[in-house]
Amino acid sequence: MRARDYYKTLNIPKGASDAEIKRAYRRLARQYHPDVTGDDVRSTERFKEITEAYEVLSDPKRRRSYDLFGAPSPPGAPDERSPFSDVADIFADVMRRASRRTGPEPGIDVEHALAVTLAEAATGCERTVDVDLTRACDQCAGKGYPPDKPPETCPDCGGSGTKGGGFPLKRSCGRCDGLGSIRRYTCRACAGEGQRKVPERLKVTVPAGVDTGTRLRLKGKGEAGREGGAAGDLYVVIQVKGDERFERDGADVHTTLKVGLRQALLGGKIEVPLPDGLAVMTLPSGTQGGQVFRIKGKGMPRLQGDKPGDVLVTVQLRVPKQLSDDARRLIERLAETVPDL
Numbered sequence: 001m002r003a004r005d006y007y008k009t010l011n012i013p014k015g016a017s018d019a020e021i022k023r024a025y026r027r028l029a030r031q032y033h034p035d036v037t038g039d040d041v042r043s044t045e046r047f048k049e050i051t052e053a054y055e056v057l058s059d060p061k062r063r064r065s066y067d068l069f070g071a072p073s074p075p076g077a078p079d080e081r082s083p084f085s086d087v088a089d090i091f092a093d094v095m096r097r098a099s100r101r102t103g104p105e106p107g108i109d110v111e112h113a114l115a116v117t118l119a120e121a122a123t124g125c126e127r128t129v130d131v132d133l134t135r136a137c138d139q140c141a142g143k144g145y146p147p148d149k150p151p152e153t154c155p156d157c158g159g160s161g162t163k164g165g166g167f168p169l170k171r172s173c174g175r176c177d178g179l180g181s182i183r184r185y186t187c188r189a190c191a192g193e194g195q196r197k198v199p200e201r202l203k204v205t206v207p208a209g210v211d212t213g214t215r216l217r218l219k220g221k222g223e224a225g226r227e228g229g230a231a232g233d234l235y236v237v238i239q240v241k242g243d244e245r246f247e248r249d250g251a252d253v254h255t256t257l258k259v260g261l262r263q264a265l266l267g268g269k270i271e272v273p274l275p276d277g278l279a280v281m282t283l284p285s286g287t288q289g290g291q292v293f294r295i296k297g298k299g300m301p302r303l304q305g306d307k308p309g310d311v312l313v314t315v316q317l318r319v320p321k322q323l324s325d326d327a328r329r330l331i332e333r334l335a336e337t338v339p340d341l
C-alpha cells in the first residue's frame, strides 16, 4: 500500500470539511486536467494523484479508514458512497467553470488547533502559533507557470475557447476546454500550484472564557486566493486541557474539597482552589460531608462578557483511618457529650 498523504496532495488540513475537500479538488482538477495541460507528463501524474486522494477523502468510510490506519478501505458499492464522490459530476462542473473563466476565487479557510490550560482559559492569554501559510508563489506571481513560458494560445480555437459557427452552434473547445490556452510548462518552485507554503509565527490573543471548540478567527491568514481573490481565514480552534481538580460546566466549575473532621465540626477558614488561583472560604461549624458551597463569580468568565460563573465546592470528609489507643479513649469520652459523633 502506498503511503501517500492525501491531505497534502489536496493541500488541505487533516480536519478539512467535505466542502473544503471538494473545493480543493475542484481547483486542482481545473489546473491539472490533461485536457488543460496537454501532454505535460508531470501534470497528468499529479492529476491522477489528486483524483485518487479525492476519491478516498470524499468517501466518509474510506476516509475514516485512511485516517485511522493510513490506508483507505476499498471503494464501497455505489449506493454506499457519499454523494460527493462522484468524480464525473465534479468534472462536468470543473469544465463548465473553466469555460466560464471563473476569475477571482477566495482562498480556503484553514484550522489550527491550540491547547491551553484551564487557568489560561480563565484569565485569557497571549500565545504564538507556528503555521504554514499558503501564499501566492513569488517565483511565478501565482500563475503556476514560468514567467518566460506562458501558456500557448490554443491552436484549435485560436484562443477564443470556443469552436463552431455562431450561437447556438458554438461549443467549448475540446483541446483547451474553453480556456483558450494550453499550459506546457509548470513553475518548479510551486509545482504549478501558483502557491507555496510559507512558515510564519502568529500572535494569538486568547480571550478569557474560551472553552474546547472555541474558534478564534485570524482574518486573511488562511490560504491565499487565486486570480486576485481574497485570502481565506485561519481559525484557531481551542482545546482546553483537563485539570483533575475541576470539572467545568459552561461557566460554572465544580471542585471537591477534603475537610478534616475537626474543621467540619468547628468550622473555620479553608483554602479552595480556583481555576486561576486560590480563594479562602469560611466553613460554618457543623459542615456536612457532601454539602455544596457556591463561591459566586469565581468560575470561568463568559466570552460575551456577562457575569462570570460560580465555583461549586463539594465537601468530602476526611476521616482518619487509624487511631491510637489514647485517641480512641478520647473519642469514646467525647461521644458521651456529643451524641451524634
Ligand SMILES: [Zn+2]
Pocket (backbone or CB within 6 Å): 137, 138, 139, 140, 141, 142, 143, 144, 145, 187, 188, 189, 190, 191, 192, 193, 194, 195
Ligand atoms: Zn510558482
Ligand SMILES: [Zn+2]
Pocket (backbone or CB within 6 Å): 154, 155, 156, 157, 158, 159, 161, 162, 173, 174, 175, 176, 177, 178, 179, 180, 181
Ligand atoms: Zn482551444
